[in-house]
Amino acid sequence: MTLLLGRRARLRWLHLIIGGALLMPYFLVGTVIVGSFHPGADVFSAPADQLTAFAFALPMAAVTGLFPLVRPLSASAARALCGIPAGVLADGRPKTRQARVRTAGWFTLHVALGGVISGLTLALPPFAVGLMMLPFSRTVRESRTLAPPDALDRPWILAVAPFAGLAMLAALAACAAAAGAVLAGRAPSLLGPTPEDRLAVAERRAAGLAVRNRLARELHDSVGHALSAVTLQAGAARRVLDSDPAFVREALTAIEGTTRRTVGELDAVLGMLRQDEDHAYGDEAPGPALDALDGLLAHCGIPVSYAAEGEPELVPRAVSREAYRIVQEGLSNALRHGGSGARADLRITVDERGLGLTMDSPLPARKAAVRPGGGRGLRGIAERAALLGGSAQSGPRPDGVWRLTARLPLHRPGQEHR
Structure with missing residues (x-):
């Protein structure tokens, strides 16, 4: 019934x-x-x-x-x-x-x-x-x-x-x-x-995941680098608080500059949440690029020797922005794992083949502890390079150096050279 x-x-x-x-x-x-x-x-x-x-x-x-x-x-x-x-x-x-x-x-x-x-x-x-x-x-x-x-x-x-x-x-x-x-x-x-409808849904889902992954990379690189630098500088200042006031003053100045710069980057990243996909992935998307590299190297918390070949200031904005984030993550790794002797040697070359980036930092005498949930930075570097049609590798060398290399084309795949 x-x-x-x-x-x-x-x-x-x-x-x-x-x-x-x-x-x-x-x-x-x-x-x-x-x-x-x-x-x-x-x-x-x-x-x-x-x-x-x-x-x-x-x-x-x-x-x-x-x-x-x-x-x-x-x-x-x-x-x-x-x-x-x-x-x-x-x-x-x-x-x-x-x-x-x-x-x-x-x-x-x-x-x-x-x-x-x-x-x-x-x-x-x-x-x-x-x-x-x-x-x-x-x-x-x-x-x-x-x-x-x-x-x-x-x-x-x-x-x-x-x-x-x-x-x-x-x-x-x-x-x-x-x-x-x-x-x-x-x-x-x-x-x-229909199959076309399912494909459109899959594309929208993939686009949403791409936006989320990009925001995660931006937050990881900017905030993660800032916290690593501030932690290292604050720890060093605490150890010499009574014996070296000049160093403490310099460390506090560096902490202030790092936090100010990071707040600006955080505002730019959060602003991406209010933009549509076309703006979020456009060449004019907010974020620091290689023209802000001097400020990053000056306040990163470790000595960095920098050499550039070619004209990095003429690199397209999208490539320059990703290169800046790759350098930032490389410096964060050097900060976290380099110990008291942390330093970095950075070389950037720009030619008709694209932008090449190499960063060397000494391996610590003792293996650093692994942070729970860590290990996303190097994967983020590889993702950034792959999105531009480039590549990135990192790993230890026999001479006791950790080397990060990246090769980024100056134009995205399928984009005509202008």
Whole structure:
């Protein structure tokens, strides 16, 4: 009984009746077309003419299903009334021919089944109730519309009539339940996402993950470097607080400069959260570049020897910004793992092949402790280089030096040289 008259069955029945209501304008146009071939005939009383009008109505409904708004409206109705789980049906207007054709198929199926079930819903219940009242109402029997003239001479007709009426109502409910199940079963394939829709969703998800990864790299490199530098300088100042006030004053000045610069970088990174993807990945995206390298090297907390070949100031902004972050992360690693003798040798070369970066720092005499959750910096360097079509490597050398190298093309893959 639940399958025939439960809540889901009733909602699907309502959905079919809505389909029948949507069919009516097309059916009326169909009757006009059929009537033009039979002047003076009563089209509504001829079953053959009604079936012909129904056949004319379905192609017109299919054309309507090609309109963009049909899919979101149909999906909302199917989701609410057919019991379709969330996420199975596509949202938004169809953007491909395949999606529009599928929507037209769904709309045609909906109005076709809805028209049949709506017609049965209007015609069968009054007839079934009349049959059930036939043995109990003289007025119904005398009307001769539900029973043959000799019904009174055959009592078994009167005995069977109530059961026949109940059977008709049960058959109507079964037909409605079956038609609703057909619609619910076809909804995922006709209103669900096409391969193009799934690809678009995957691309949007990938773009969102790329934004998150970029923000994570920016925060890791700027804030992580600043905290490493400030921690080292504060620790050194604490150790000589009483014996070397001049060094303490210099360390505090360096801490102040580092924090001021980092606050500005943090504001720029957080500002990216309020921008769309085109701005976030554009060449004018905020963030320091190689023109701010002198300030970074002066306040990084360790001695750095720097040599440049070519013209780093002419490097495209996007490449210059990533190169700055790679240098910053390399210095952070030298700070964290270099111990008391931490220093770095930095060389940047710019030529027609691209930008080359090499940073050497001495390996500590004792292996540094591994921080829980650490190890993302070198992976971030490799990701930055790969996004520009370049490469980065790092590792220890036999001469006791940790070397970081990166090669970045001056133009992104597929971008024409200007």
